[in-house]
Amino acid sequence: MLVWTKSLHIAALVIWCGGLLLLPVLLNQREAAGHGPPLHRLHAFTRFAYIVVISPAAFLAIASGTALILLREVFTAWFALKLLFVGVLTGLHVWTGLVILSLFEDEKHFRAWRMVSALVVLSVTLLAILWLVLAKPAVDLALVPDLFHRPGALGEFGRDLIRRLTP
Known part of the structure; x- marks a missing residue:
């Protein structure tokens, strides 16, 4: 069971990470596509890749990863840090979807610097996850703020943050 779950993961x-690395390159093709049928083909292909291939792969990666947590009982500090970066990767996935929704309207652009920035941020995130998984570094819990050591403190922090952000 463990081998099959890890293989699926x-x-x-x-598929998920490769697709996320491909999407900024596809989005950068927006301007070259111009208008009309080439633009519609690019839009359809990009949406298809995101909705039918990349997002289900993300769901399977997260679901199988969750199953692996339960099967392997991995509850260590390096793993918590890895999950933080997986959260960043998930946020980048959502951001990419929002860009896809808005980019194909008239007069929208995805400049080369955005493509490069997206690829750099994705690559750094993926490399951090890969390094954490392979190196399994010893993480000194003394470096973690006291906020994360006290039960209920994260909720208090979130409540205070929401109050500051709401008018």
Whole structure:
């Protein structure tokens, strides 16, 4: 069971991460596509890749990763840090979807610097996850703020943050 779950997790991760690295390159093709049928083909292909291939792979990667947590009982500090970066990767996934929704309207652009920035941020996030998984570094819990050591403190922090952000 463990081997099959891990195999599914790795396969889904390869599709998810590869797809996320491909999407900024596709989005950068927006301007070159111009208007009319080439633009509609690019839009349809990009949406298809995101909705039918990349997002289900993300779901499978996260679901199989969750199953692996339960099967392997991995509850260590390096793993918590890895989950933080997986959260960043998930946020980048959502951001990419929002860009896809808005980019194909008239007069929208996805400049080369945005493509490069997206690829750099994605690559750094993926490399951080890969390093954490392979190195399994010893993380000194003394470096973690006291906020994360006290039960209920994260809720208090979130409540205070929401109050500051709401008018």
